[in-house]
Amino acid sequence: MLEKLYLSDLEPGQLYKSREYLVTAEEIKTFAQQFDPQPFHLDEEAAKSTFFQGLSASGWHTGAITMRLLVDSLPIAGGLIGAGLEDFRWLKPVRPNDTLWVESEILSCRVSQSKPHQGLVKLRHKTLNQLGEPIQSFISTIVVPQKPGVQKALSPESCPTP
Amino acid sequence: MLEKLYLSDLEPGQLYKSREYLVTAEEIKTFAQQFDPQPFHLDEEAAKSTFFQGLSASGWHTGAITMRLLVDSLPIAGGLIGAGLEDFRWLKPVRPNDTLWVESEILSCRVSQSKPHQGLVKLRHKTLNQLGEPIQSFISTIVVPQKPGVQKALSPESCPTP
Numbered sequence: 133m134l135e136k137l138y139l140s141d142l143e144p145g146q147l148y149k150s151r152e153y154l155v156t157a158e159e160i161k162t163f164a165q166q167f168d169p170q171p172f173h174l175d176e177e178a179a180k181s182t183f184f185q186g187l188s189a190s191g192w193h194t195g196a197i198t199m200r201l202l203v204d205s206l207p208i209a210g211g212l213i214g215a216g217l218e219d220f221r222w223l224k225p226v227r228p229n230d231t232l233w234v235e236s237e238i239l240s241c242r243v244s245q246s247k248p249h250q251g252l253v254k255l256r257h258k259t260l261n262q263l264g265e266p267i268q269s270f271i272s273t274i275v276v277p278q279k280p281g282v283q284k285a286l287s288p289e290s291c292p293t294p
Numbered sequence: 295m296l297e298k299l300y301l302s303d304l305e306p307g308q309l310y311k312s313r314e315y316l317v318t319a320e321e322i323k324t325f326a327q328q329f330d331p332q333p334f335h336l337d338e339e340a341a342k343s344t345f346f347q348g349l350s351a352s353g354w355h356t357g358a359i360t361m362r363l364l365v366d367s368l369p370i371a372g373g374l375i376g377a378g379l380e381d382f383r384w385l386k387p388v389r390p391n392d393t394l395w396v397e398s399e400i401l402s403c404r405v406s407q408s409k410p411h412q413g414l415v416k417l418r419h420k421t422l423n424q425l426g427e428p429i430q431s432f433i434s435t436i437v438v439p440q441k442p443g444v445q446k447a448l449s450p451e452s453c454p455t456p
Contacts, residue, residue, distance in 0.1 A: 167358040169365060170373045183375055183437070191376055192358045196329040199354045203331060211332045213345055214353055217382035217432075270379075275345070 136209040138279035139251040142241050150201035150234040152262075155189055157228035163193040188225035194232070194268050195220075198259045201234045206255075213275045215252065220270040224261070231262040239271065243278075250277045298371040300441035301413040304403050312363035312396040317351055319390035325355040350387035356394070356430050360421045363396045368417075375437045377414065382432040386423075393424040401433065405440075412439045 157176070164173030168190035171178035179187045189197075199212075206212055226232065234257055241253040253276045259268040319338070326335030330352035333340035341349045351359075361374075368374055388394065396419055403415040415438050421430040 163358075167362045169362075172373060183372060190358075190361070192354070192361045196325075196352075196354045196358060199352070200329045200331075210345060211334060214384060216384065218380065220379035220382060222376060222378065 136207050137276070138209050138282075139241060139243070139253070139276045140279050140282055142238055142253055142276065144238050144240055146238045148205050148236040150205035150236075152231045152233045153197055153201055155197065155226055155228065155230050155232060157187060160187060160189045160193065160226075160228060163196070164190050167192055184225050186225075187228055189227075189230075191222045191268070194222070194226050194259060197232055198234050198257060198268065201232070201259075202236065202257065205234065206236060208274065208276055209279075210275075210277045215273045215275060217273075218271040220268075222268055224265055224267045226261070226267055230267075232259055232267070234259050241276070248278075250275055252276075298369050299438070300371050300444075301403060301405070301415070301438045302441050302444055304400055304415055304438065306400050306402055308400045310367050310398040312367035312398075314393050314395045315359055315363055317355075317359065317388055317390065317392050317394060319349060322349060322351045322355065322388075322390060325358070326352050329354055346387050348387075349390055351389075351392075353384045353430070356384070356388050356421060359394055360396050360419060360430065363394070363421075364398065364419065367396065368398060370436065370438055371441075372437075372439045377435045377437060379435075380433040382430075384430055386427055386429045388423070388429055392429075394421055394429070396421050403438070410440075412437055414438075 161174055164170065172182040172184040172188055173179075173190045176187045179185070203212055236255050236257045239254040239256055241251055243251045252273055254271060254273050256269065256271050258266050261267050323336055326332065334344040334346040334350055335352045338349045341347070365374055398417050398419045401416040401418055403413055405413045414435055416433060416435050418431065418433050420428050423429050
């Protein structure tokens, strides 16, 4: 178990790397049957004549796998709770037997003005494959609690926004 | 089967409504076990003392359900293929037995300059619950092919960006 992270533990520029996740053809098809039943996510043969020219994972599947990796690599106290996402891009198709991992960089953090017991932290998450190619990228804003007992020590300026 | 939509069929202001989707506690927990294993998505009792004060669906689950509804309600020729998302917000928790549906509005469409056989269409998707409350909202950019035989009839100006 990693130690839980509070707002005062986070600073712009910090990097968090996840473990690796193997994406199988079986998992690509199972996810697609439930949430994104289109030929390029369901069947190798049918996928050949499509935009993707072969079986590829649903972008929502890649997003969900990214979340699974973030839950382990960003042990925020109170849980990993997203308020929103920006600049979400799918950069390359994810293929069967790709191994994905995620690199998260803290961009900014600030104490909430309306709820000073918590802060809002902005991160950029890049999901990469086994060749180190970025296949997905987005910016998230997450809710991070203040450490019990240190609330008063933090001011909005102590956690600068670049 | 709905007729497939090409670039020339789409205009800013058009609305597409999806069917409804019932979200069960069982499905919330099953998705969370695989992709977002946090107490507020996994267990009613454990969820009570968290930020969400009760079991709620993973935001990635809500996104995946939204995609499932879009596949049926936006029958784009060649499939529903996203290039990216903007301004993604989770507005309210999704609870067990909520019924979700999606309203999509075309914001703009333009012919691709580098690939004139296709266009890029921007839409705002609102996911709502049974009370009509928006629980998630985002803007997508999707790739839409030109109708065979009408490529030359369309210019970048014929599909205006508001």
